[in-house]
Amino acid sequence: MSGHSKWATTKHKKAAIDAKRGKLFAKLIKNIEVAARTGGGDPAGNPTLFDAIQKAKKSSVPNDNIDRAVKRGSGEGADAVDYQTIMYEGYGNNGIAVLVECLTDNKNRAAAEVRTAFSRNGGSLADPGSVSYLFGRKGSVVVPKTGGVTEDDVMLAALDAGAEEVTDEGDVIEVLCEASDLIAVRTAIQEAGIEYDSADSIWHPSMEVEVDVEGARKILRLIDALEDSDDVQNVFANFDASDEVLAELDAE
Numbered sequence: 001m002s003g004h005s006k007w008a009t010t011k012h013k014k015a016a017i018d019a020k021r022g023k024l025f026a027k028l029i030k031n032i033e034v035a036a037r038t039g040g041g042d043p044a045g046n047p048t049l050f051d052a053i054q055k056a057k058k059s060s061v062p063n064d065n066i067d068r069a070v071k072r073g074s075g076e077g078a079d080a081v082d083y084q085t086i087m088y089e090g091y092g093n094n095g096i097a098v099l100v101e102c103l104t105d106n107k108n109r110a111a112a113e114v115r116t117a118f119s120r121n122g123g124s125l126a127d128p129g130s131v132s133y134l135f136g137r138k139g140s141v142v143v144p145k146t147g148g149v150t151e152d153d154v155m156l157a158a159l160d161a162g163a164e165e166v167t168d169e170g171d172v173i174e175v176l177c178e179a180s181d182l183i184a185v186r187t188a189i190q191e192a193g194i195e196y197d198s199a200d201s202i203w204h205p206s207m208e209v210e211v212d213v214e215g216a217r218k219i220l221r222l223i224d225a226l227e228d229s230d231d232v233q234n235v236f237a238n239f240d241a242s243d244e245v246l247a248e249l250d251a252e
Contacts, residue, residue: 027233028056029069030103034083036073047183051199058197088114089131092123092237093218096209097131100226101234110231117225122218134238135203138164139182141175141189142197149173149194157192161185172197176204205238213248216241220249 031052039046043053049070056066084107088100098118104110118125143154145168154173155166162181167174177185179201186199211219216239223235241249 023227023230024059025056025061025065026230028052028059028061029065030083030233032056032066032069033073034085034103036070037075037082041070041074041076051186054196055198055200086110087128087132088125089128090114090118090123090125091131092118092121092222092239094209094211094215094239096211096219097134097205097238098123098222098226099132099135099203099236100232101203101236102229102231103233104231106231110229113229113231114226117222117229121222121225123222132203134207135205135236137179138202138204139175139177139179139185139199140202140204141177141182141186141199143173143175143189143194144197145171145173146195153192154189154194157189157194158185161188202234203236205236208238208240211239211241211245213245215239216245216249 032049035046035049035052039048041049043050053066053070057063083103083105086102086104086107088102088111090098090100092098100114102110102114115125117123141158143149151166151168151173154175155163158166158175158177161184162177163175163185164178165176167176175185175189182199182201186196189196219237219239223237226232226235
C-alpha cells in the first residue's frame with residue numbers, strides 16, 4: 001500500500017500483520033525470483049536482487065527460502081518460474097486513482113481477482129493510461145529511526161547521491177529520488193553506516209485527494225482486498241490524510 005509518503009509508518013505496521021498471514025513472505029519471495037530471472041542470481045552483480053533479498057531478510061524470511069527463490073528465478077532446477085508483470089488501473093472512492101502491480105503466471109486469474117476486488121469495494125477498473133499519468137516513477141528508501149538516526153543524518157548522506165525529498169514519518173524516515181538514482185542513494189546511505197529497511201521503485205502521485213476518516217477507511221478496504229490476491233505485488237493510490245485522520249484510524 002502506498003498513498004502519500006506519510007503512510008510509510010502505516011505500511012510497516014501492516015507489513016507485520018501481513019507477515020503473520022504469510023502473505024508478505026509469498027510476495028517477497030516472488031520479487032526475489034523475478035529479480036534473479038531478469039538480472040541473474042548473483043546479488044553482487046544484480047542490485048535489484050540485492051535489495052529484494054535485503055527486504056526479505058528484514059521481514060524475517062528464512063535464508064533457505066531466499067536461496068531456493070534465487071535458484072528458481074535464475075532457472076536452476078525443475079521448478080524454475082516465469083511470471084508476467086501486469087499493471088491494472090482503476091478508481092476508488094472519491095475518485096482516488098489506484099495503480100495495481102501484478103506478478104502472475106496466470107493473467108486471467110489475476111485480471112478476475114483485481115476486477116472483483118474493485119467491484120466489491122466501491123471501485124472500478126479504468127482503461128490503460130487513464131490513471132497512470134497521475135503518477136511518476138520514483139525511488140524510495142525507507143530508513144528505520146534506530147540508533148539515534150535523524151532526518152538530518154539521512155539527508156546529509158543521501159543528498160549528493162540524488163535524494164530529492166527526505167521526510168520524517170514518525171517511526172521511519174523516507175527518502176524519495178528519481179528511480180534511476182535509487183541504487184546510488186541506497187548505497188550512499190549504507191556507506192554512511194545507516195541501516196535501511198527497504199529500497200524500492202514506486203509509483204508516486206503527482207497530485208493527491210484529501211480524505212476524511214470514512215474516505216480513508218474505504219480506500220484502505222479496497223487496498224486490503226487487492227493485496228489479498230497472491231498475484232498483486234503492490235498497490236499505489238493518490239490519497240492523503242491529515243494527522244488527525246491517521247490518529248483516529250490507528251485508534252480503531
